[in-house]
Every structure is written in structure tokens, then in C-alpha cells.
Amino acid sequence: MEQFYLKNISKYHSLVDALDPCPKPRIxxxxxxxxxxxxxxxxxxxxxxRLPSATFPRSSQKNVVDVHDLCNHPRGAPILRSNxxxxxxxxxxxxxxxxxxxxxxxxxxxxxxxxxxxxxxxxxxxxxxxxxxxxxxxxxxxxxxxxxxxxxxxxxxxxxxxxxxxxxxxxxxxxxxxxxxxxxxxxxxxxxxxxxxxxxxxxxxxxxxxxxxxxxxxxxxxxxxxxxxxxxxxxxxxxxxxxxxxxxxxxxxxxxxxxxxxxxxxxxxxxxxxxxxxxxxxxxxxxxxxxxxxxxxxxxxxxxxxxxxxxxxxxxxxxxxxxxxxxxxxxxxxxxxxxxxxxxxxxxxxxxxxxxxxxxxxRVPGPATNETSADRKSAIQWTNTQLREWIRANCGTPAILDSVVAPRESGAQLFNLSGAEIEYRCRKCPGVRLEQAKAFRSMLWQMYISS
Known part of the structure; x- marks a missing residue:
């Protein structure tokens, strides 16, 4: 198979170059x-x-990768098959x-x-x-x-x-x-x-x-x-x-x-x-x-x-x-x-x-959500953006930084952390003492319970 690829490298490059640079987004x-x-x-x-790359991260869609394979079509020239x-x-x-x-x-x-x-x-x-x-x-x-x-x-x-x-x-x-x-x-x-x-x-x-x-x-x-x-x-x-x-x-x-x-x-x-x-x-x-x-x-x-x-x-x-x-x-x-x-x-x-x-x-993702919707029934369904907005609005003084407490987590991911982990993240913020971290963790938990 490798000899087939080597023989048709130029054909492979021409087929890849002819692909739509902005393919249909993956759902x-x-x-x-x-x-x-x-x-x-x-x-x-x-x-x-000796062979080129067949793996191409998609620039138009984050975390999606395209893989292009060259196949020997029995009735004609080699063709490209993509996944x-x-x-x-x-x-x-x-x-x-x-x-x-x-x-x-x-x-x-x-x-x-x-x-x-x-x-x-x-x-x-x-x-x-x-x-x-x-x-x-x-x-x-x-x-x-x-x-x-x-x-x-x-x-x-x-x-x-x-x-x-x-x-x-x-x-x-x-x-x-x-x-x-x-x-x-x-x-x-x-x-x-x-x-x-x-x-x-x-x-x-x-x-x-x-x-x-x-x-x-x-x-x-x-x-x-x-x-x-x-x-x-x-x-x-x-x-x-x-x-x-x-x-x-x-x-x-x-x-x-x-x-x-x-x-x-x-x-x-x-x-x-x-x-x-x-x-x-x-x-x-x-x-x-x-x-x-x-x-x-x-x-x-x-x-x-x-x-x-x-x-x-x-x-x-x-x-x-x-x-x-x-x-x-x-x-x-x-x-x-x-x-x-x-x-x-x-x-x-x-x-x-x-x-x-x-x-x-x-991957076992949760159901897709509309991130522009502000009408959440439960804080556990918040996206990272909504969670960080809440943290900025309730950060206290000195500020508990949303980028430190929830850099990537959704509401579900944050509420699954232990109280000790949340307090540890709060105390990584400049000037935040243990008492403030505990108060913030308690306020976060009360908000979750009431929602």
C-alpha cells in the first residue's frame, strides 16, 4: 500500500488542494x-x-479533525475518501x-x-x-x-x-x-x-x-x-x-x-x-x-x-x-x-x-444547549460563560477571579468539585483569605440549592 501512496503523491496533493477550505460544519x-x-x-x-500528512485540524471548527485517505479506484484514477x-x-x-x-x-x-x-x-x-x-x-x-x-x-x-x-x-x-x-x-x-x-x-x-x-x-x-x-x-x-x-x-x-x-x-x-x-x-x-x-x-x-x-x-x-x-x-x-x-x-x-x-x-456529552439563553432553570446547566458571569458579579473584595475558579468548567463540572477544591482555587487569587474563600463557596452552594 505504501508503494501506491508513493506513486500517487502528486495526485494526493492535488485532490487535497481542491477540497473546500470551509467544509460543512460538523454538528x-x-x-x-x-x-x-x-x-x-x-x-x-x-x-x-516519506509520505505527507493525512490528518488536518479544521481551522473553521474547533476540535474537529479531517482525515483524507487516497483509495485505488478499480475503474479509474485514485480518489480521495475523507472522514x-x-x-x-x-x-x-x-x-x-x-x-x-x-x-x-x-x-x-x-x-x-x-x-x-x-x-x-x-x-x-x-x-x-x-x-x-x-x-x-x-x-x-x-x-x-x-x-x-x-x-x-x-x-x-x-x-x-x-x-x-x-x-x-x-x-x-x-x-x-x-x-x-x-x-x-x-x-x-x-x-x-x-x-x-x-x-x-x-x-x-x-x-x-x-x-x-x-x-x-x-x-x-x-x-x-x-x-x-x-x-x-x-x-x-x-x-x-x-x-x-x-x-x-x-x-x-x-x-x-x-x-x-x-x-x-x-x-x-x-x-x-x-x-x-x-x-x-x-x-x-x-x-x-x-x-x-x-x-x-x-x-x-x-x-x-x-x-x-x-x-x-x-x-x-x-x-x-x-x-x-x-x-x-x-x-x-x-x-x-x-x-x-x-x-x-x-x-x-x-x-x-x-x-x-x-x-x-x-465521548458522552450532555444535551446540546442554547448558550445565548439566559433563562436557565438550574445553575447546574450553566455554560462556562454563564458561570463566569455569576462569579464576576459575586466575587467580593479582593476579587475572586473567574478565570482561576472556573477556567473551563461548566456548572455541572464545578458543582461536582469538592468544597476543599473550590476553596483552594479561590485562595489562588491574590489577597483572598480562607474566610472569604469559605464564604464564597457557601454562597455558591446556596445559589445552586435554591436554583
Missing amino acids: SKGMPGPNMVVSARIRPLSENE DYQVDRLFHPKSTTEEIYEDLVADLVPFAWNGGIGTLFAYGQTGSGKTFTVNRLEELVADTLMNGNLEGEREIYMTIIDLAGNAAFDLLSDRKPISLLEDSLGITQMVGAVEHPVLDMEDMRALIERATSFRRTAPTLKNPASSRSHAICRIRIWNRADGSDGLLYLIDLAGSEGARDVAAHGADRMREARQINISLSVLKDCIRGKAEADTATSLKGEKLGQKLPHVPFRQSALTRVLKHVFDPAGARACRTVVIACVNPSLADVGPTKNTLRFAEML
Whole structure:
């Protein structure tokens, strides 16, 4: 197939150039869910890639990407077939990992610091930049946790494990095998995995580098050192004052493979790829089930006796470990970020479409709303614009900044935050003291209750 593309590069460019620069807008499926953000990152083309990009972020519509494939028509000249996909956040080839961190991950750190469960998944084809992205995000998380800007005293512990099929290994103990066993409460415990205390930034970076050196890799047609397992970095943040803890998961998923990428490697690699793809399929069902439950709750759609969506977390080792992240009946607040990493090359247009299709299936947006309507029956249905207008009108002195308290959240997303998280954001504003932050949080809650 690559030879066909190489032979028809000029034809491909002429077909793409002839496309309408302002295509018909894709109909939005509403706002993102309250606790889930699905994003895509398009990595730059490398110097040794001979084919042009097939992935084009749409300039006329935010967070929409067009993928153009060249097809060999049996009755004539090659033709162009195009697909478009929509995510909650789209990062172009020139976007840096630091920008991704500020937009997606920076809020997960104080969320976990204050007792929540924050989870990041990096998904995509082998060679799409997942491990590159996660490694840099781990460094930025370490910097945020250790720079002393977060309020309060916490103890930080780190565990990093590797999941290959149903086998699990401790990457911080020279890849020692561990067991995944359920306790009496139905929670999966990583028996044998060592939880390492983290004292400073250099200590945390050293643990991350050590785990990376023990990660399971193997050559594929797309990558000489492809990740053939799921790496789970769990950061537990313990608050000695009240005995509570928060969790932050940074998960580098195994590369999703097509049959053409593994067929040349024999039966073992085919079996390995099948196990990886099954676990990714189960993960998709679990993420979507949890998002559906959160969306129903945030829109006040829950009714007494309403049945919660089924979340099949028992069907893979990966989702058993993360049961508390997906449990719709769980009492702890959870927020999830997915980064779908994409290889833009025309040679990888098939896997690119599969990755973006996977990302789209994770989106469970609420119903589309008319953002110009000021007649909201409930503050939980407010858009970010309406919420920030209310904050500016009730900010007090010194001003509680809407850009700090609710930089991107809708009403549903903000009201799902803990009181400690809202107070923490208020106190990030210059001059705001704890008493003012508590008063503002109380006023915000009273407004929500009365509406």
C-alpha cells in the first residue's frame, strides 16, 4: 500500500488542494461530560517519513479533525475518501506537552491533592507518541507536587506496575511479579508491589526513570521499541491531618496494533496483540459506562431506583486494578482525561482513523444547549460563560477571579468539585483569605440549592 501512496503523491496533493477550505460544519453533540475530557494529539511528521500528512485540524471548527485517505479506484484514477472526527480538545503538531499539561492535567494534581481520584490515559497506535507524552507529563506532575505551591502538608507515595495480559510486574522492584487480588471489600489490591515514599523532585524523577528502564518493549513493524504492556503509575497523596488520601493515575497504554503490524512476527505476537486489543476494548466500555453515569447525575437525571449503567471492569486485569475509577456507585469524586495520540502520516491513515474513532466513542456529552439563553432553570446547566458571569458579579473584595475558579468548567463540572477544591482555587487569587474563600463557596452552594 505504501508503494501506491508513493506513486500517487502528486495526485494526493492535488485532490487535497481542491477540497473546500470551509467544509460543512460538523454538528456538535453537546458539551463534554462533567468528569471526562477526551482529547487528541497529532504528533509532527518525522524527518524519515516519506509520505505527507493525512490528518488536518479544521481551522473553521474547533476540535474537529479531517482525515483524507487516497483509495485505488478499480475503474479509474485514485480518489480521495475523507472522514471527520470531533473531540473535546485537539492539539496540533506544533502543540507542546507543556501546553497539554496546562490544559488537561494541571487541574488533576490539586484535585488529587484534595482527596479526589484523577486519571490520565494515553492511547494510540505504536509510534504515535504516547510514551513521549506521558514521560514528560510525569515530570511536570512531579514539579507541581514538589514545588511547594500546593496548600497543606501531604505525604506522597508512588507505585508503578506493568500489565502484560493478566500478568503484573512491579517496575520499581526490578520487574518482580505481583498478584492482583480482591480484598473483602471487593477492591483489587496489588499484592507484592512496593509503595515508595517520595521525598523530593529528584527522588520522584529517579523512580520514574527506573520504572521506564524495566518497561516491557518489543520490535514491531512500526517501532523498534514498542510498548507491549500497560504501564500504570499510581501516586497516592496522603493527608496525615485527617487520614484521607487522593490518587493520581498516569497510564501509558500498550500500543494498539493492526494485523498488518504484527503478522510478520508470528503467533506469539498475534496472541499478544489480541490480548492488548481486548483489554483496550474493555477499557473503552468502562470509561463510557462511567461517563454515562456521571452525565446522568450531573443533569439531575437520576431518579430513585434508576438503574446505573453496567461497567464490565472484571473483564480485564487493567480495569480490575482501576475499579474505583469506574464504579458508578463509588463515593469518591473522579475525573478522567484521555489523550488519543495520532500518527499523521498517510501510511498510517487506517490506524489513525481507528484511534480517533475510539476517542469519539468515549465521548458522552450532555444535551446540546442554547448558550445565548439566559433563562436557565438550574445553575447546574450553566455554560462556562454563564458561570463566569455569576462569579464576576459575586466575587467580593479582593476579587475572586473567574478565570482561576472556573477556567473551563461548566456548572455541572464545578458543582461536582469538592468544597476543599473550590476553596483552594479561590485562595489562588491574590489577597483572598480562607474566610472569604469559605464564604464564597457557601454562597455558591446556596445559589445552586435554591436554583
